[in-house]
Amino acid sequence: MDTLTDATRTxxxxxxxxxxxxxxxxxxxxxxxxxxxxxxxxxxxxxxxxVVDDGAFTLEPLTExxxxxxxxxxxxxxxxxxxFYSTLASLALGLPAAWLFARFEFPGRETLRSLTILPFxxxxxxxAIGFVATFGRNGTLNRALTAVGLPPVELLFTLEAIxxxxxxxxxxxxxxxxxxxxxxxxxxxxxxxxxxxxxxxRAFRDVVLPQLLPSVGIGATLTFIFTFASFPIVxxxxxxxxxTIEVFVFAKVRDLAYAEAAxxxxxxxxxSLTLTAAYLSYEGRQRAAGGAANPLPRQSVVxxxxxxxxxxxxxxxxxxxxxxxxxxIVPIASMILASVTGADxxxxxxxxxxxxxxxxxxxxxxxxxxxAIWNSLLFAAGTxxxxxxxxxxxxxxxxxxxxxxxxxxxxAMAPFAVSGIVVGLGLxxxxxxxxxxxxxxxxxxxxxxxxxxxAVSAYPFVTRNVAPLFSRLDDRLVxxxxxxxxxxxRALFDVELPLVWTGVVAGAAFAxxxxxxxxxxxxxxAEGAGRYTMPVAVERLLGRRLGPATAMGxxxxxxxxxxxxxxDRFGGRxxxx
Amino acid sequence: xxxxxFLKTAGxxxxxxxxxxxxxxxxxxxxxxxxxxxETTTTQGTTVDGGDQTLSVGTYxxxxxxxxxxxxxxxxxxxxxxxxxTLEWQTPDAGVNHYIERSLRGVESGADLYVGLDAQMLVxxxxxxxxxxFTPAEGxxxxxxxxxxxxxxPQGRAIPYDTGYISxxxxxxQGEDGPFTAPETFDGLLESEYAGALLAQNPTSSATGQAFxxxxxxxxxxxxxxxxxxxxxxxxxxxxxxxxxxxxxxxNGEAPMVVSYSTDQVYANQSGEDLAKHQIxxxxxxxxxxxxxxxxxxxxxxxxxxxxxxDFVLRPEVQAEIxxxxxxFPATTNAELPEDFAQYxxxxxxxxxxxxxxxxxxxxxxxxxxxxxxxxx
Numbered sequence: 017m018d019t020l021t022d023a024t025r026t027x028x029x030x031x032x033x034x035x036x037x038x039x040x041x042x043x044x045x046x047x048x049x050x051x052x053x054x055x056x057x058x059x060x061x062x063x064x065x066x067v068v069d070d071g072a073f074t075l076e077p078l079t080e081x082x083x084x085x086x087x088x089x090x091x092x093x094x095x096x097x098x099x100f101y102s103t104l105a106s107l108a109l110g111l112p113a114a115w116l117f118a119r120f121e122f123p124g125r126e127t128l129r130s131l132t133i134l135p136f137x138x139x140x141x142x143x144a145i146g147f148v149a150t151f152g153r154n155g156t157l158n159r160a161l162t163a164v165g166l167p168p169v170e171l172l173f174t175l176e177a178i179x180x181x182x183x184x185x186x187x188x189x190x191x192x193x194x195x196x197x198x199x200x201x202x203x204x205x206x207x208x209x210x211x212x213x214x215x216x217x218r219a220f221r222d223v224v225l226p227q228l229l230p231s232v233g234i235g236a237t238l239t240f241i242f243t244f245a246s247f248p249i250v251x252x253x254x255x256x257x258x259x260t261i262e263v264f265v266f267a268k269v270r271d272l273a274y275a276e277a278a279x280x281x282x283x284x285x286x287x288s289l290t291l292t293a294a295y296l297s298y299e300g301r302q303r304a305a306g307g308a309a310n311p312l313p314r315q316s317v318v319x320x321x322x323x324x325x326x327x328x329x330x331x332x333x334x335x336x337x338x339x340x341x342x343x344x345i346v347p348i349a350s351m352i353l354a355s356v357t358g359a360d361x362x363x364x365x366x367x368x369x370x371x372x373x374x375x376x377x378x379x380x381x382x383x384x385x386x387x388a389i390w391n392s393l394l395f396a397a398g399t400x401x402x403x404x405x406x407x408x409x410x411x412x413x414x415x416x417x418x419x420x421x422x423x424x425x426x427x428a429m430a431p432f433a434v435s436g437i438v439v440g441l442g443l444x445x446x447x448x449x450x451x452x453x454x455x456x457x458x459x460x461x462x463x464x465x466x467x468x469x470x471a472v473s474a475y476p477f478v479t480r481n482v483a484p485l486f487s488r489l490d491d492r493l494v495x496x497x498x499x500x501x502x503x504x505x506r507a508l509f510d511v512e513l514p515l516v517w518t519g520v521v522a523g524a525a526f527a528x529x530x531x532x533x534x535x536x537x538x539x540x541x542a543e544g545a546g547r548y549t550m551p552v553a554v555e556r557l558l559g560r561r562l563g564p565a566t567a568m569g570x571x572x573x574x575x576x577x578x579x580x581x582x583x584d585r586f587g588g589r590x591x592x593x
Numbered sequence: 594x595x596x597x598x599f600l601k602t603a604g605x606x607x608x609x610x611x612x613x614x615x616x617x618x619x620x621x622x623x624x625x626x627x628x629x630x631x632e633t634t635t636t637q638g639t640t641v642d643g644g645d646q647t648l649s650v651g652t653y654x655x656x657x658x659x660x661x662x663x664x665x666x667x668x669x670x671x672x673x674x675x676x677x678x679t680l681e682w683q684t685p686d687a688g689v690n691h692y693i694e695r696s697l698r699g700v701e702s703g704a705d706l707y708v709g710l711d712a713q714m715l716v717x718x719x720x721x722x723x724x725x726x727f728t729p730a731e732g733x734x735x736x737x738x739x740x741x742x743x744x745x746x747p748q749g750r751a752i753p754y755d756t757g758y759i760s761x762x763x764x765x766x767q768g769e770d771g772p773f774t775a776p777e778t779f780d781g782l783l784e785s786e787y788a789g790a791l792l793a794q795n796p797t798s799s800a801t802g803q804a805f806x807x808x809x810x811x812x813x814x815x816x817x818x819x820x821x822x823x824x825x826x827x828x829x830x831x832x833x834x835x836x837x838x839x840x841x842x843x844x845n846g847e848a849p850m851v852v853s854y855s856t857d858q859v860y861a862n863q864s865g866e867d868l869a870k871h872q873i874x875x876x877x878x879x880x881x882x883x884x885x886x887x888x889x890x891x892x893x894x895x896x897x898x899x900x901x902x903x904d905f906v907l908r909p910e911v912q913a914e915i916x917x918x919x920x921x922f923p924a925t926t927n928a929e930l931p932e933d934f935a936q937y938x939x940x941x942x943x944x945x946x947x948x949x950x951x952x953x954x955x956x957x958x959x960x961x962x963x964x965x966x967x968x969x970x
Contacts, residue, residue: 090968145841148842154845155845173831251833251838252841255833256833257826257831272694359864379657379669382658444694450700558660558837561864
């Protein structure tokens with residue numbers, strides 16, 4: 017009681033206390049404003065084209081698509097089909113990785129885990145280059161097959177190629193989200209189940225699995241949404257024969273046929289959002305009690321005692337490693353190799369020399385490597401600072417129970433479900449060119465706008481990594497803290513955050529990855545004014561020869577690897593303090 | 594205790610940054626301009642400062658920023674050394690769409706000139722905008738030097754400054770017995786020996802892809818081209834996203850033929866590549882001509898300087914330099930090209946191209962019909 021009166025007496029502490037009490041609401045309001053200005057308003061200006069013609073309401077563009085057999089069957093159905101297969105492949109490839117990371121101890125585990133997020137920042141053109149070099153007619157896979165006397169496979173320009181590339185992007189996402197959940201499973205709950213007579217399999221099914229399912233669900237939902245809106249990978253590895261909705265949205269936007277583009281984008285978004293809402297209502301029902309203080313112990317990959325079961329496990333892990341090598345390591349290695357290969361096929365450093373020369377002598381309106389690195393890191397740091405509080409706040413708000421929660425939740429998740437092309441176009445028309453407000457033209461551009469736009473697309477990742485852990489927390493913990501006089505914010509910092517810290521760190525890594533990999537809104541908001549990032553530089557350096565672009569791609573790879581390592585390591589260390 | 598201190602600071606600084614970000618967005622980077630109608634004063638682009646004028650030129654990124662060579666830097670230096678003016682390049686990601694978009698939203702163009710228009714873009718501009726984005730070029734002293742066949746704008750706004758011919762590029766080394774040779778006609782492409790041998794680009798989003806589609810329409814007729822493409826598809830032609838996608842796949846040996854430019858060997862020769870991998874084929878002895886033009890914006894603040902720049906670009910020596918650096922052909926008849934350029938840049942026996950009026954009435958119908966015929970089946 018003493019502290020309370022003290023607090024009201026000293027002004028500084030009073031302010032701190034008032035701020036503490038209102039902090040959550042404040043961040044929530046700021047989140048809403050940022051979302052409205054940088055997301056809902058711009059996107060609405062694009063979607064309006066689908067239903068407004070010359071100022072009058074119309075459903076014609078929408079009905080035209082929904083009654084066209086071509087769009088319904090050839091495009092929309094095909095898009096859903098490839099997204100479904102891509103999701104299955106991503107789960108098949110990602111879940112074993114989560115199991116390995118969460119349950120096994122091996123040298124380099126932490127480092128590898130940090131690096132699982134790398135595919136997320138790889139520009140799709142780099143991935144396409146790596147995949148062609150790996151799975152193409154003269155690629156690594158075929159050379160290996162021929163060497164052991166097997167017939168070559170024609171994998172490129174097929175649905176399979178698209179699915180494998182999508183798994184490259186999304187399996188790490190599944191692995192990351194599920195690993196975070198698995199590591200927060202309380203070992204004591206498993207011990208209790210075992211003590212009560214459950215065998216290991218039963219204990220897994222009844223105790224561990226229910227705590228993993230929400231994260232498996234979020235991994236699958238996100239993968240479906242992302243691959244549903246896939247476009248550069250589809251065109252580069254599949255070709256127009258395998259066109260998706262997004263391919264047509266892009267073509268229509270380029271042709272300035274906005275009514276059709278917007279209608280297609282609306283249909284795409286409705287499907288994605290419906291799916292998100294369905295998932296969120298499922299997640300809301302998956303509440304299990306339990307804390308996260310005692311993670312399960314990890315075992316060694318090389319078993320201490322050999323038994324048929326442990327041998328089978330080791331063989332399985334070895335086989336999985338081979339597949340991972342083929343899908344993840346060989347494409348990246350191929351790209352690195354391309355960056356040191358000259359026109360004559362010999363090893364060379366000329367592409368890196370080109371980057372150095374461009375840095376030294378390039379004109380101001382040309383992209384240079386160092387500003388690109390610096391901008392990328394700056395925007396990533398800004399995004400981290402903005403998106404983490406936003407995401408955590410949304411996670412708290414969306415784990416409370418109230419009517420219409422799923423709707424709010426789905427709206428907050430909308431940045432996932434709207435295609436990058438639509439967001440980019442909306443930003444351009446709504447903010448970069450300016451909006452007339454009472455006779456004054458308001459324009460939003462520059463570094464802060466880029467950070468805000470990155471934060472908008474990144475915070476849902478923080479939310480989705482943290483929310484399942486929040487919903488599992490015992491309400492009584494917060495209630496006890498509150499009854500002992502702690503403010504809501506203090507209870508959050510002292511009681512809840514330490515318990516969900518693995519999710520926060522995972523979300524923070526995603527925020528950094530989203531910011532570094534973001535392309536569409538960056539290039540639009542930057543307006544070419546020296547605010548380009550590493551992916552923009554890669555894209556600009558692409559031309560008749562691949563070398564300079566692949567060299568810049570390798571710089572991106574190196575810089576981001578180090579960043580994630582730092583985020584994961586330091587995030588983890590702080591969590592243990 | 595330590596954790597508590599850290600979390601407190603981390604939380605607080607995060608919030609502070611968020612708030613700073615928000616107020617900053619409205620405080621630092623927002624510029625207010627008086628909107629609406631005739632009183633609008635331009636605050637972008639050009640500033641007149643003691644007689645030193647600024648010419649703002651919009652163009653596509655690789656014109657100034659290609660990793661190989663690009664004419665942008667050279668043009669700026671030469672122009673500035675001679676004229677008492679500063680040349681400012683603008684390279685919006687959306688290219689000319691950026692300026693159409695501005696016009697649609699009632700925002701001034703903010704540039705004096707655009708470099709890099711083709712006939713298809715002009716059609717798009719005239720289709721979407723009621724007001725004039727560009728103004729007809731007047732007072733050009735060198736207009737007479739431009740090859741008449743390349744002029745593609747009946748209203749005289751866009752003046753050609755270079756041209757490319759879309760052709761096939763093929764790789765002799767990919768033959769199974771003996772060197773691979775591309776077919777000589779469009780019909781030849783349908784033969785079984787060329788199954789899966791051609792990489793093309795998406796005509797709805799790529800300039801080379803669109804030019805190749807137009808060439809097939811010219812060869813097979815409006816009534817026949819969809820059938821022809823259905824047969825091409827049966828013969829496993831691959832239509833990828835853009836030129837970079839398909840050229841990458843071609844360079845990796847995915848297929849022995851790609852739709853590209855007839856100047857392909859110029860760069861291959863410069864960088865010491867095996868020319869056997871860069872053979873040119875003009876189907877039906879024709880190449881589709883895709884001239885690039887420049888035009889002055891209707892709301893240019895330096896219209897006279899824009900005219901001087903266009904005249905400058907049409908000079909014989911500048912034409913030759915642009916051709917070499919942009920790896921295209923000059924648009925004028927009197928440019929003197931270096932010998933090795935002439936040797937490796939191939940001109941088709943016959944150039945094919947659709948006139949503006951023909952494209953204006955048909956282009957989007959043709960590409961839409963093609964897309965519905967070809968996609969996801």
